[in-house]
Structures are given as C-alpha cells and as structure tokens.
Amino acid sequence: MTASNKDPTVTDTTEAKPQRKIIHLDMDAFYASVEQRDNPQLRGKPLVVGGDPNGRGVVAAASYEIRKFGVRSAMSCYEAKRRCPEAIFVRPRFDVYRSVSQQIREIMLSLTDKVEPLSLDEAYLDVTGIQEHHGSATLMANWLRAQIYEKTQLRASAGVSFNKMLAKIASDINKPNGIAVITPEQAPDFIASLPIERFHGIGKATAKRLHEMGIYTGADLKATPVDTLEFEFGKRGRFYSQIAHGNDTRPVKSERKYKSVGSETTFRDNISDTDSLLAQIYEQNADAFYQLSKKERLAHTITLKIKYSDFSQITRSHTLHTPFPSAESAHYWLQKLLADAPRHLPIRLVGVTYSNLTTLEDVSVQPDLFGL
Template sequence: MKGYRKIIHIDMDAFYAAVEQRDRPELRGKPVIVGGDPRKRGVVAACSYEARRFGIHSAMPGKIALARCPHAVFLRPRMAVYRRVSAEIREIFHEYTDQVEPLSLDEAFLDVTVNKKGNPSATCIAECIRRDIRTRTGLTASAGISFNKFLAKVASDENKPDGITVVPPHAADSFIGRLPIRKFHGVGKVTEEKMLAMGIRTGADLRRISRVELARRFGKAGNYFYDIAHGQDHRPVNADRMRKSISREITFSEDIEGRDRLTAVLRELADRLEILVRKHAVRGMTLTIKVRFSDFLCITRSVTLDRPIISAETMTIQAGLLLDAADVGEKRVRLLGMGISNFEIRDPSGIHRQLHLPFSAAYCDTPAGCGRPPVA
C-alpha cells in the first residue's frame, strides 16, 4: 500500500464472554450471556458465539434471550476485570505504535504507516499483535487492514472470530461493491429501509447514486454515504481522541403518542445506554433527552446530577422527569433519544473534573472528516 496510510482495526472476539470463558474453563463451549438478570428486565451486554447461534445479540432483552436459549449461562458483568484485560491489550498495541485510537474496551484503530518495529507490512504487524494478544491474555482478536478507517473497521468483521481481512487499494472498489448496505457505518434500520426502497442493496448500488441525489435524500449524511461508497475516508487515527458523549435514539416508523408508550421507549433506550456506558467505562453526570415531534419541532431537556449516571433504572427515572418537564402532552412524537455527557475525567494532578459538552454532539449523523485517502 505504498503511498497510502496503513490502518489496522483490532476487534476482540466476544470480549466480555470470552474473558468469562477463559477464567472459568467449565463455560467453554457453552452459550454464555453477560448482562442483567433476565427475570428483572435485564439486557444482554455481550454473548459468546455459542449463544449467537440462537439469534442472541447485545442489547436484546434478557427474557427474549432466555426464551431462545433456556440453557444459557447468565453472568453479571465484571467491569473491573474487563478494564484490566483491556489495559493489557493496549500495552501490546503501544509496543508497535503510539498512534492508537481506542473506541471501547474491546476495539481500537492503529496507524502503523510508521511503526516502532520498522516493519513495512501492516498485515504482518496485525498478525503479530493477534499472536501477542493470544499468548498473553488467552483471548482471540480479529483484524481488518486497509488504507482508511472505514474499510479497516468493516474488514475486521469479515472473518470473525479469530480472523484477518486485508483490503488493499486495488481491491477497495470490489470489496465495497459487494457489501450489504446495512454494513455501512451510519446506516441504521430506518435509513436501510429508505435505501432499499430506492433499490440500494449493496455498495455497488450506492455508488451509482450521485452526490447531489444522496444529499437531497439524506441531507448531510448523503455526502458521507457518497464518500465511503467511493472508498474515501481520510479521518486520521486520533491518539488523543476523547469521547464527548454516548447516546441512543429511535425514529419511529409511525409517530407515537401517550405517556405510557413514550415511557416504554425510554426504558428501552436506557437499557441500551447502560450497556454502552459500561462497555466504554465512562462516568457521565448529565442525562439529556431529545424529542422530535411529528411537525419536526425538536426539543432537548437535560439534568445534571452530583454522581455518575450508570444504571438504566436511574436513567429511566430521570428521563421520565425530563419528559414531564418538556410538557409533551398529546403531541405525536417521531423520534426519541437519550444521551449521557459531561464525563468525569482525571487531570494530571489526579483531581477529578467534569467535561461539559452540548447534547448535539451525541447525535452527529456522520463521522467528521470524510474525504479522499492521502496519496503520495
């Protein structure tokens, strides 16, 4: 990939569940689900590949997971253990490069264009990192290698678990062309349905649509979709990246109304958000809800507590109070969102402080900085 950046995306395989199976050999080969108690409205945070064969996935209500796999082993998350293992893995990354951008406890981007080993092969480095992870932690990781972040991240999911996929510049068009549209970052359920209605099923279909038409149909996101369909993404690996907020939102296929229905959606959002908060090991002090009505009027309401907001129960209670304060009444709602921000961080002096950030950052539709990959 001469003249191009060399980007690796490392993604641990079923990380939480794999750690549990490593530490408890009797669980190996069994369907393991890490999350809340399924009898108490718990949600799946992670699951082993044995459990995935039953159609179980993260953010699924525990009661549904239990119904699909009654003999599954349910375990409460051990976040301190996962953070410790994650730190071991990041130490391995830094033996090869300091250009490391963690995305969560179990995945990261690495720029190895220039690296500490002086190795010109990104593929060789990725294999060495996977070997080191297996040797030191007993866990497996999958890797994607390409000349930009979008392609590297998609590639890492191609041969899971314990696989590696390389997308060199000359193969990018064919790789993107055969990708199902749901594989594109930023294409959620609603956007996928809209694209399918337009006859867009793969990257090749998306590439046939003009930038102007995509912008007309999808707004700012249209430019992003056009760029990645053409293999253009020059976002750098940002070693100083700090997560600003974590959020989830739901756009309804049909507008809804009524306090009970909105509360039920808030509970679902809170369950999803708790999974993300624990996965990313963040401690946010501010909770915000976002409501978009049928007439497209959009409002937000926030509350800042004197302690970190972590549990779904706390989120649901506070979000309900914010919903009351918003005086939603009987207006029909087309979108409901919930976010955590104002993260507690530690400065060099060891003193904790809060980072105050606007809610809008939590709902950015597209990653910033898409464009052409740098060519020598």
Template sequence: MSETPTYRKIIHIDMDAFYASVEQMDNPSLRGKPVAVGGSENRGVVSAASYEARKFGVRSAISGVLAKKYCPHIIFVRPRFDRYKEISSKIHKIFHDYTDLVEPLSLDEAYLDVTQNKKGNPSASLIAQEIRQRILNEVGLTASAGISVNKFVAKIASDYNKPNGQKTVNPDEVESFLEDLPIRKFYGVGKVTTEKMYQLGIFTGTDLKARSLDFLEKHFGKSGVFYYHVVRGIHNSEVKPSRTTKSVAAEHTFDVNLSSEIFMLEQLERIATSLEKRLKRHTISGKTVTLKIKYSDFTQQTRSKTLPYFISDKSLIMETVEELLYQEKMKDSVRLLGISLSNLNTEEKKAVVVQLKFTF
C-alpha cells in the same frame, strides 16, 4: 512518468465477544456454553453474548427476557468491568509495541496506524497476524483484524472473518470490495438508514456509487457527502491516539422497580459515590449534571442542569441531582437511574501528527 500512489496502512483490531470471552477464560465451566454478560431472565439488558449464544439470536442490547426466550439454557453472568479494563490494558500494551498511533474505540477495539512502525515491518498484514498471535499467547483471547488504506475499510474488514480471523483489502481492491458490499454492512449505516436506502433502491455499494452527490445530499444531508466519498474509498480521518473524554457517567438497573423518590435518592447516593471515585481517579470535574431515568415501560428521560463552576464532589453532585429529581413528578415506577457529568475541564489538546505515507 506517474508517481506511485502512497497509502496509509491501518489495522482495526476487534476482540471476539470480548466480555463473554473473558468470563469463559476465567471460568472454564462456561467454555463452550451460551453465555450472556449482563441482564437476567427477569430483567436487564445483555451487554455481550458468547458465540455459542449468538447462534440462537442472542445479541448485545436485547433484554435478558428475550435472551432467555431465544436460548432457554443461556447462562447469565454479572459483568466485571474492572477485570475487562485490566485485560484491555494488557492488550493495548501489545499494540504500543508496534506503534504509538493507537486510537482506542472501546475496551475491545482500536485502530492502529502502522505506516511507520517500531518493528520496521513493511507488511501491515503480517503485523496484524503477529499482534493477534501475541494476544492469544499472552492474554489467552482471540482477536480479529481488518487491514486497509483507511479506518473505514479496515473497520468493515475486521468483521469479515470473525471470529479469530483477519482480512486485508489492498489499495487496488478497495473500490471493488465496497461495490460488492451489502449496504447494511457499511460502517455508520444503521438500521433506519438502511431501510431508507432500500426504499431508494440502494442495496449494495454499487447502487450507492451510482447515486450523485446532489441526490445523496438531498436525501441524507451531510451524511450524504460522507456516503458519496467512502463508497469511493475516500476517508482521510487519521488515527488519533488521544480521545478526549466528553462525559463521565454511572448508572444502575434495579432488580425491583422503584416507586418512591426517597428510595431513589438512596440509590442515587450510591451511584454518585461511584461517579465521584471515577472523577477523582482521573482528576476530572464538570459543570453539567444530568439525571437519567428509565421507567418500567422502558421509556427514558433525562434532566440536566449546568452550573457556573466545575464540580466533582459527591455532595455537590447530589445537591443538583436532588433538585433534578424533584423537578417534575415521576410518571411511572423506575427501573434504572444514572448520573453523568459533562462540560468537563478536560481541554482537548490538538497534537500535530505527521503521518508519512508509503506504498502499501
């Protein structure tokens, strides 16, 4: 007699247009209107767009100029990251009422492993529904969820019924769900890879599944192995509660382009002050200082130096930044400057997590 297969129960929670939704919640005059967080009609990049703005084609990462062109009546709002962190903290406290196996991906999304959970609820779908309702009642925002046997499928499913919806892909539905999925919807398949797959005649999960492992390795290298397995519903990555910080950064986009190194140093001092505060708050130091420069033509350059010792003080950071700034001549006026510290003193602590698996 064959054993009943065992599966993990994974939920992916994704807040709906998080930054823009927080702004609309805090400012009722913005509700129902197209809002872009970040950017402006003259410059800058959009960090997030409300659903009202998305109808016009406004998306995160496009320029404010383009956003204004797509939607002439768009309202630009300056981002308030401290507020977003505050709200995110409240949401994560709700997650931890159900499980300690919570892996944050960003302020607005996380994976939860509820195979075993604090409520003793055998239904991952009902848990997701309850969490979404609590976020709405206690925070005032809507969230969407994907529920399935692994992180890959749950991530894709959470986008299925957005906004304010959820989708469960049961164990016996995983392969057919992935077979029917357009290849551009596969998590981890970006624009460039999608175009390459189209050229190879791969448009859906079914097309991908029909390709051999050798074929996918030949055309996509190590990623080919990943594609081969995930389209078959095989993705064994566990939900990891602790994500190690690999770098800490601060940057600023200027209203007027800078053309003098003297003015740049003044701004870098301010950026370094902000970076130092973050480092001190989390007792982090690092050895590698990187200066990020974005020019007026949007080309980007990074210059790095690794020191033989850990630093976190603004004075030591600026000493290295100044050296990097004068390392070579600027090729154009500058619209953005940033400083990051990596090669940190945060050693990764590998916790052994035993995840018991039960019938879904």
C-alpha cells in the same frame, strides 16, 4: 464478498506520501471470553454477561455459543432467556475487563503510538511507515493477534486496509479468530458489492431511507449524485458518497474524547400512549447506558429527545451532582422529563443522551453498571 491475505500496500519510493496502512483490531466476544477463560465450567456454554435470568437488565456481552440463538449485546435479558432457556448469566467484572484491555493496549503501543481505542475491546492502529515485520501490515496484525493470545489467552480478529472504514469492515469478515485484508486493487469491487447496511456510519434508519431511494449496495450508492444525497441527508450525504468511492481520510487519533453518548429510535407508527412511550424510552436508555459503560464513562446529565408527528422536536435535560450509577437510576428522571414535555401531537421518535461525562477513575464509588 472476498478479501485476500495480500498486504494492502507496497511502498513506492516515487510517491511523496506512502499508502496508508490501517489495522482494526477487534477482540472476539471480549467480556464473555474473559469469563470463559477464567472459569473453565463456562467454556462451550451459552453465556450471557450482564443482567440476571429473571430478565432484569440488558446483555452486556454474549458468547458465540448463545449467538446462534439470536442473542446479542444490548438485548434485554428477558428476551435472551426467552430465546435460550439454557442461558447462563454472570455478573460483569469491569475491573477485570479494564485490566485485560490495558494489557492489550500495551501490546498495541509496543508496535505504534498511533492507537485509537474505540472501546475496551477494539481499536484502530496506523502502522504506516513502520519497518518491523518487513513493513507488512498483514504480518503486524498477525503478530498482534499472536501476542494477545500468548499474554491473555484471548482471541482477536483483525482487518487490514488503507482506510478506517474498510479496515473495520474487514475485521468482521473472518470472525472469530480471523484476519481479512482489503487492498487498494480489491476495494472498488468489494465496495460495489457491499450492502449499504455494512457501511460504517449507516444505521437502520438511514438504510431504510436509502432502500426507499432504490439504493441497496455500494454500487448503487456510488452511482447516486452527491447533490441528491446531500439533499436527503445534509452533510452526511457527502460522506456517504465519499465512502462509496472508497475515500475515507479520517486519521487514527491517539486520544478519543467523548462529549456525549446516546441512542434513539423512530417508530413505525406514531405513539401517543404514555406506557408505550416509556417502554421505548427505557429501551433507548438501556442502549445508551450500555454504550456509555463500554466507553468507560459516567454521566452527570441525561437528555430526552422527542420528535413529533409534524417533525418538530424538543429536548428536556436533567443534571445530577453525582453521576448516574445505572440505567435504571435514570428512569425516574426520564419519567419526569416526559411528563414535562408537551403532548399535543403523537410522537414519532424518542432518544436518550448522556452528557457532562467523566471517567470511571474520576469517581471514588464503583458504579452499579447495568442495574445489577
């Protein structure tokens, strides 16, 4: 797959609406890069932010030096240490990350007020109609990256295209510290060659089902009748068909409100053993809490979802007066929720969801993130 550095849009005065210009900006290994910036002794070293070398907690961020060992965010620290015995572990400093993120946000807002933050380290920008930098979204993206480096000494990658899906995919093409552009002319061939796993919104479980249907690339997905996709995936099936055709009209939203954050997994083989179920539930809980902290949210309610071998499913929830301070703090309640659930059939899926959310600024006590 290739992408050019040509600007994806050229203003056509004969059109009622100009071609949209969307930038997806993604900081490179954000938490780890901040730590390496602030501590020169960590530069060039295999660094894990989060947890401890004894295997407690999960990886919040991994430097590029340790990623070559297969270490990724949300992985258990035990597994990270197993893969890279020389790994250096540092505690997260979320107050610092939020401060740096605000600096970056201000740079974005100096260009456009249409900024949709996805987390502390990434955001969409709609720069349609902006005349600065000769109206070029590519020049704007490069200006943003240069300004961020000048003010924070941190690197960012960018993707430029005419919709959110393609801009997000493009930002990952030339990481780290790179930019890629997908023009309207390039989009059909680019999408056709794209593995379905790379489509935003298609996770592992959906990709597996699509593979079973003989669908491996964007071309395969585009050739599949929308009725077939809707039969298999419901309303999501129509969305999959639309993105295979390059149609993504979702607007960049300047405010993003999260009602819930969760993670779930479907087992290869159904599970009945309680200890095995709890291990899987704790793994999903770690992932869900990691996502919660990335979105700078705390939660008062936790929900356990269980799907049985006959595809029936139930949920069990518990709400606290104060928010859950860590993933580990939820383990007691997850055990209780599992114990309260019927166990008449083997279980094929478990999920953990946090809801009844609040912001970090709304609570007076700093949460014990990642169980540290």
